[in-house]
Amino acid sequence: MTRPAEKRTVDMQIIADWVEPGTRVLDLGCGSGALLDYLVQSKKVSAVGVDLDFSRITASVRRGLSAYQGDMTSFMRAFPEQHFDRVICSRTVQELADPTGVILEALRVGRTLTVGFVNHGFWKNRINTLVQGRKIRNAVYTTEWFESRPANPLTIADFEHFCVAKKIRIARHAHLAGNWHTPCRTLPNLLAGYALYDLAR
Amino acid sequence: MTDDLEIDPAADAIPRHLAPDDVGLVVPRDFVFAQPFTFKSGQVISGFTLRYETYGALNATRDNAILICHALSGDHHCAGWHSPADKKPGWWNNLIGPGKAVDTRRFFVVCANVLGGCQGSTGPSSLNPETGRPYGIQFPFVTIGDMVRAQKLLLDHLGVAELHGVIGGSMGGMQAMLMAIEFPRFTRRVLAMATTGRESAQAIAFNEVGRQAIMQDPAWNHGDYSKDAGPRVGLAIARMMAHITYVSDASMDRKFGRRKKENANGDAYTFDQQFEVEGYLRHQGQSFINRFDANSYLYITRALDQFDLAHAYGSLEQAFAPLEGDTLVIGFTSDWLFPPEQNRTLALALLRAGKRASYAELSTDLGHDSFLLESEELYSLVRAFLERGQHYDSNYSI
Numbered sequence: 001m002t003r004p005a006e007k008r009t010v011d012m013q014i015i016a017d018w019v020e021p022g023t024r025v026l027d028l029g030c031g032s033g034a035l036l037d038y039l040v041q042s043k044k045v046s047a048v049g050v051d052l053d054f055s056r057i058t059a060s061v062r063r064g065l066s067a068y069q070g071d072m073t074s075f076m077r078a079f080p081e082q083h084f085d086r087v088i089c090s091r092t093v094q095e096l097a098d099p100t101g102v103i104l105e106a107l108r109v110g111r112t113l114t115v116g117f118v119n120h121g122f123w124k125n126r127i128n129t130l131v132q133g134r135k136i137r138n139a140v141y142t143t144e145w146f147e148s149r150p151a152n153p154l155t156i157a158d159f160e161h162f163c164v165a166k167k168i169r170i171a172r173h174a175h176l177a178g179n180w181h182t183p184c185r186t187l188p189n190l191l192a193g194y195a196l197y198d199l200a201r
Numbered sequence: 202m203t204d205d206l207e208i209d210p211a212a213d214a215i216p217r218h219l220a221p222d223d224v225g226l227v228v229p230r231d232f233v234f235a236q237p238f239t240f241k242s243g244q245v246i247s248g249f250t251l252r253y254e255t256y257g258a259l260n261a262t263r264d265n266a267i268l269i270c271h272a273l274s275g276d277h278h279c280a281g282w283h284s285p286a287d288k289k290p291g292w293w294n295n296l297i298g299p300g301k302a303v304d305t306r307r308f309f310v311v312c313a314n315v316l317g318g319c320q321g322s323t324g325p326s327s328l329n330p331e332t333g334r335p336y337g338i339q340f341p342f343v344t345i346g347d348m349v350r351a352q353k354l355l356l357d358h359l360g361v362a363e364l365h366g367v368i369g370g371s372m373g374g375m376q377a378m379l380m381a382i383e384f385p386r387f388t389r390r391v392l393a394m395a396t397t398g399r400e401s402a403q404a405i406a407f408n409e410v411g412r413q414a415i416m417q418d419p420a421w422n423h424g425d426y427s428k429d430a431g432p433r434v435g436l437a438i439a440r441m442m443a444h445i446t447y448v449s450d451a452s453m454d455r456k457f458g459r460r461k462k463e464n465a466n467g468d469a470y471t472f473d474q475q476f477e478v479e480g481y482l483r484h485q486g487q488s489f490i491n492r493f494d495a496n497s498y499l500y501i502t503r504a505l506d507q508f509d510l511a512h513a514y515g516s517l518e519q520a521f522a523p524l525e526g527d528t529l530v531i532g533f534t535s536d537w538l539f540p541p542e543q544n545r546t547l548a549l550a551l552l553r554a555g556k557r558a559s560y561a562e563l564s565t566d567l568g569h570d571s572f573l574l575e576s577e578e579l580y581s582l583v584r585a586f587l588e589r590g591q592h593y594d595s596n597y598s599i
Contacts, residue, residue, distance in 0.1 A: 024555075048552055054578060057561045061529060062585035067559045068548060078549040 010180045011090060011116045012038050014196055018114060018172070019043050023085035026050070026110060028072045028102065029092035033060030040065070048084075050075050073098070076105045083109050090116040094151045100166065103199070112171065113199040121155030121189040124178060156189040163199065171198040217290065218282040222298045224256040224305055227281035227291070229321060232313070232355045244341030247330055251355050252321025253277045253313035256297065257305035263362035264389075267303060267587070268352065269293065269312040270369030270376035273501055274440075274493060276320035279312040280305075295575050302580035303587065308365060315376075316351040317343035317500045325424065325496035336496075338424030343500050345372070345508045349379045353387070366390035366587055370572030371539065372501070374530075375508050378547070381524050382514070389526040392586060394572040395536050397543040398517055398550070399509040404538055407446050408502040411439030415495045424496050436495040437486030444485045449535040449568030453478060517550035524551070528558040529586045531579070533571035559586075 012035050019025060021043045027036050030049025033056075039045045048066045051057055060067035068075055076087075087110030089102070094117055096102050106113045118140060119125075128136050135145045136153075156175065163170055175192035177184040184192040218225045235248045254277050259266060269279050271292070280297035282290050297303040297310055314322035317340070325340040332339075341347075356364070364387055369377040374396025381388040397404075415421055418435030426432070445453075457478040474480050514520035528551050532544030541562050548560035561582055565571040 046555070046557075054561055054563060054582075057559065058578070058582045058585050061559050061561070061582060062589050064527075064589045065559075066527075066552065066557045067561075068552070069561045070545065075549070079553060083553070 010176065011194065011196055014174050015039070015088060015090065015114055015116070016042050018196075018198055019045060019086060021045070024048075024083070025086050025088065026076075026084040026106075027088045027090070028106065029089065029095075030056070030060055030065075030067060032056050033063045033065045033067060035088065035090060036060070036065050037063045073102055073105055076102075076109045079109045081108055082111050084111070086110055086112045086114060088114045088116075090114070091118070093117050094154055095149055096152075099152070100162075103168070104166070107168065107199060107201050111200065114196065115159070115199060116194070116196040117154060117159065119156045119175075119189065119192050119195050120153040121157060122178060122193045123190050124193075126190075156192060156195050159195065159197065163197075169200045171200045173197045216285055218285055218287075222300045223290070223294070224281035224298050226285070227254050227256065227278070227283065229254050229277060229283075231321065232358055234351070234354050234358075238351070240341040240347050241344040242342045246323070246341060249316060249323035249351060250321070250327075251277075251313045251316065251323070251351055253311060253355060254279070254281070254291075255312075255359070256280055256310040257308050259309040259360060263360055265307065265365050266309045266311055266356065266359070266361040266363075267365050268356065268367040268377075268380065269297070269303075269310060270348075270352070270367065270373035270380075271312065271315065272369070272371035272373050273443075273505065274489070274498075275373070276318065277312045277314040277322075278320075280310070293573065295573070296580065296583065302583040303368065304584075308587070309361070311356065311359065311361070313352050313355055315343075315348040315501070317348065317497060317504065319494035319497040320492075324494065325500055326428065326494040335428070337426075338496060338499070340496070340500065343504050345375045345379055345504055346383065348504070349376050349383060352376070353380070353384055356387075364388045364390075366392060368392040368394075368583075369396070370394040371396055371569065372505055375505070378510065378521075378528075381526060381528070382510075382520055385523040385525045388524075390586065391524075391526060391528040392531070392583065393528070393544075393547065394531040395533055395539050395544070395569055396530075396547070397539040398511060398520075398547050400506055400539075401543070404446075405506045407443065407538075408506055411443055412499050412502060414438040414442070415499060418495075421495060424499075426495075432495045433490045436490050436493065436498060437483075439495075439498060440489035440493075441482040441486045444482060446538045447568055447570045449537065449566055451535065451566040452568055455566075457481060517547070518554040521551050521554045521556055524554070524556050526557075527586070528556065529582075530558065530560045531572070531582070532560070532562045533567070533569070533574075534562060534564045535566045536569045536571060538569040 025045045025047050027049040030051050036047040036049050050068045050072045057067045057069045087106040174196040175184040175188035176194040178193040180194045232251045237245050239245045278291040279293040280291040299306045314320040317324045319326050325336045329336045367377040367380045374393030377391050377393045381391045415432045415435035418432030421432035460477045510520040511517045530544050530548040532541035548558050551558035
């Protein structure tokens with residue numbers, strides 16, 4: 001298994017590959033701004049992050065980023081259509097109270113929406129659930145259920161079904177194996193540990 | 202701003218002005234601009250004085266200056282002490298000093314009493330050189346923009362080439378934003394707290410009640426009164442009312458609740474002071490009339506009411522279009538005078554205009570005056586904003 005620190009950066013590299021240089025990027029759930037900082041350094045993007053937490057906003061401001069403390073949907077509603085070249089929703093989508101609302105709003109204010117999430121259909125996650133019969137805990141999900149934020153664990157099949165149902169075009173995707181590094185090309189819902197999608201209207 | 206920052210001298214082991222993170226004893230200075238100054242209204246005065254203080258030193262490249270802008274009733278004395286016997290330090294002493302969030306070892310901090318004020322700067326209580334008597338309401342109407350232009354002349358006089366930042370809460374936040382709009386190349390960072398791009402009807406309404414209290418006081422006499430007279434009752438009432446808008450239901454309740462004054466006569470049916478909050482407000486009113494001029498109060502509240510970025514520039518986005526620096530807007534959850542929503546609006550407009558801008562919101566129950574709060578969270582955000590991208594060797598921890 002890859003170490004968690006590397007797992008944290010692997011999707012940063014893929015997203016950076018997808019981001020066009022000098023574009024306007026919005027990160028929903030920017031945390032302390034690590035991803036945006038990386039994109040500013042590597043792609044000279046003009047970056048804005050949204051997060052709910054004051055100390056994370058402080059950390060983002062310390063990195064020199066634009067960061068907005070508040071609700072992501074109300075934030076996006078304050079912007080005209082396609083104001084951003086790309087909206088990023090990395091490892092946030094499973095914790096959204098209204099995923100459909102956020103994704104549709106992100107596709108309104110952004111030309112492209114990048115969504116990255118842990119695939120709960122991954123075989124190890126299935127076996128975990130089957131054998132242990134308990135909430136998954138691993139290098140990524142370290143907390144007990146009673147210490148965790150509410151979450152909607154989703155799978156690659158779930159997500160692609162959602163895109164079909166909402167008539168959202170998948171412009172490209174990246175499925176990564178359990179090590180979150182090697183590309184996974186067969187049976188992704190079973191064999192991929194992590195998934196990234198570029199969506200467009 | 203409220204006058205609550207009293208510190209118990211006995212609580213300190215060493216004299217407070219000698220504390221290592223204190224700017225210490227400071228001396229106000231006067232900047233005299235001896236040329237005609239034209240106000241936004243078109244009215245002209247032959248010159249003006251701004252009283253100001255500075256802390257720290259201007260660097261060789263003259264670009265480490267931070268301008269502090271005060272609120273309605275504030276002044277130039279924002280840090281340090283005028284005398285070891287002072288009951289309290291400058292109004293933002295918790296934020297400004299060696300090693301503090303606005304670090305005077307790094308930055309050259311400047312704060313001036315606004316044009317139209319009454320703490321040493323030229324305003325309606327100043328003598329009109331043409332008549333030899335106080336201007337009174339013959340003083341030109343002052344706008345936030347006039348205040349900012351006067352402060353820019355002071356900064357030019359001090360040799361400041363570029364502002365590292367401009368910081369202000371409430372009316373100070375309005376000045377900070379206008380400084381960046383009017384002098385975009387000069388202003389690298391704007392930190393505006395508990396402020397607004399334009400007052401709501403409610404805020405204007407409160408100001409109007411204050412003005413009416415002053416103007417309905419017969420001693421106001423159409424603004425014509427001598428220094429030791431004037432509408433003291435009206436001004437005190439204006440201050441009592443305004444003070445309520447600077448705090449919050451929760452903070453007043455915590456501070457006073459329904460506690461009665463010690464000498465209150467039980468449940469007596471009298472209109473004498475019974476509740477502590479009444480005595481507190483009366484004290485606020487009384488201490489205010491000893492330091493503030495009623496005409497200045499009229500002028501400055503009018504300047505606040507007239508301030509409307511969206512109207513003046515077509516839209517907020519157009520107002521912010523010239524900005525070249527970074528902006529940080531901070532709102533406070535319990536601020537019901539300039540509520541978080543009005544602060545958020547500023548940051549969103551800046552971002553829509555394609556500017557670098559951040560918005561943070563601090564949960565406090567202290568109301569509008571929360572920007573004066575002693576909060577490590579606030580300090581660390583202010584420091585992060587002012588010092589980001591700068592690498593210093595000095596290891597400091599507070």
